Amino acid sequence: MNAVEVQAHARKLYEVYGAKALAEAAQMVRQFEQRGDKHVADDWRRIENALQQLRGPHVS
Template sequence: MDTSKVTEYAHALYRAHGNKAEAEAAQRAKKHEDAGDADEAKQWRAVQLAIRELRGAHES
């Protein structure tokens, strides 16, 4: 997943879940890690990080 898609997913999750979006991305990453899908898990961890950065920008 390219950077623009990560950002797009992060914004969409943040709009849908607000401050719970980061936890939602973490849950999805964990689900893929548990299933042995490292690539998908890595992408969700990137989305999680983007949401964390988004939240920081909104809290400033």
């Protein structure tokens, strides 16, 4: 999956799940790791990172 696709998936996931999108992406990483599908798990990790960037810095 290229960088443009990762960003598009992250934006779509955020539109659907809102603040829960990051948790959803993390769950997908775990699911694919458990199945032994490292390539897809890596793609979901990249989507998870893109979601973190969409959220911006954590402000306390």
